[in-house]
Amino acid sequence: MSNKQVEVNIAGQSYRFAIAADNEAALLEAVALVDGQMTRLKGGVSSKGVERVAVMAAISIASDLLSLKRKQQEDGAIPVDAVRARIRELNERADEALRQYAHVGTNSPVPRN
Numbered sequence: 001m002s003n004k005q006v007e008v009n010i011a012g013q014s015y016r017f018a019i020a021a022d023n024e025a026a027l028l029e030a031v032a033l034v035d036g037q038m039t040r041l042k043g044g045v046s047s048k049g050v051e052r053v054a055v056m057a058a059i060s061i062a063s064d065l066l067s068l069k070r071k072q073q074e075d076g077a078i079p080v081d082a083v084r085a086r087i088r089e090l091n092e093r094a095d096e097a098l099r100q101y102a103h104v105g106t107n108s109p110v111p112r113n
Contacts, residue, residue: 011038011050037061 003018008031019027037057042050 010035011042011053013050033061034058 002021004021004024005016005018006024006027007014007016008028009015010031017027034057037060038050038053041056041060042053
């Protein structure tokens with residue numbers, strides 16, 4: 001998969017990203033979020049203060065992300081890996097049950113232990 005050049009504008013500054021074409025929508029969504037936060041925080045800050053505004057925006061976004069993660073944990077959300085492991089375990093048990101009872105409904109004699 002080849003990379004695509006995407007130029008975006010954040011707080012009046014132009015930035016160029018090389019991304020996979022199928023990631024463009026996610027990049028543009030992230031750019032809009034960062035640009036929105038920086039615009040909101042920037043107010044009357046001079047262009048020399050853009051770095052400070054960028055850090056403040058990053059902290060604000062990170063804080064929101066961490067808050068969402070904490071809420072997800074408090075709500076008892078099950079991690080995807082745990083769900084996958086449980087599904088794998090249930091599939092293995094189902095396969096074993098099918099192997100043990102494969103003879104049911106056939107004319108084969110019932111295996112005895």
